[in-house]
Amino acid sequence: MGATILFVTLLGAFIHPLLADESYQYAEQGPNGITMYHTVNINEQVKVVVFNVYSGKQSANAVFDYRQNIIAYHMPYRGICVVAHMDIATFPGLGIFNKFIHTKREKEKELNKLLKHYEITNQQVGDLSQFGNAVDGLCWGVPTYWATEKPRPRAGFGAQGCAGIHFLFIHVGLCAGFHF
Template sequence: MKTLIFAIASLGLLTDSVFASNAIQLINKDNQGSTVYQTVNINHHTNVAAFNIYAGPHSSNAIVDYNSGMIAYHMPYKRICVVSRMNRNNFPNISQLDQMTNEGHPIHSISRSYGISRQLVSNVATLGAPIQAICRGLTTYWATEYPRPPPLVGGRACAGINLLILNVNLCGGVSVF
């Protein structure tokens, strides 16, 4: 029995080294001087990167699912998710993202802007398990990536989410504040 437990534990350590995950943590201050704790978890086995900001009531998360080509931005304080298809032509692949976080690239060195539509995602489960996990039970909107923030027309507003190396502008008629 002890041999079996040792073999299972050894297999767990081997699995972790073969399917390496990388976790980066950063503690800094926001514009008001409050402490903000950020993490980036990159899992090469599942091809998913998770960004987390722990900033009290304005905490937020993002999931980049390289398998499905989807990105989800989760704002629990508004009880909404915003999802978009990843533009693989200009978004770093998972190895590049891992390298950027390990090499200490400048904070917010990747910038993305999205126009949020009023179109709701009818079935979050079709977007892949990681997106479903972060957005399940929340109102989830579709968004389209733009090279720069879309023009503010007709009462549209933008919210910025700064996720370690990823700076995101979410703009639209949907209230994200």
């Protein structure tokens, strides 16, 4: 099963850029000090952005489907896929990815203003085909759960722990904690 996931991920990494309008690669230091390599493929014709994060055992993939208003995350290291509704009124538009990828370091403050925080629920998704081919292809055969957008935790006293993924301004995680 692990070899199949690796094969599909690598195949997607090599084939998808051929179909994309824009394709970017960049590297950054992760929170644990490991170098994380990212590829971002933007297809404006079908209104889809595909992210691939290569970070050893914690590699992940995501699809932002602007036609379906759906976000899907595949976390092989957790053995799950996560689907969330994209609030089109507050979610950054498709065109913003080009802008931020080219000027990521200079735009760090703007990225923090756009930060979205999603928490995974225990509600499992039954029929992936309702979300279109991009999401169905990413999550097919993997237990898939709904996530809901939550306000960012308040600053102050408290503690929180999350296991999940971070893409530019999106944080998705299995979170727990308390704040005062």
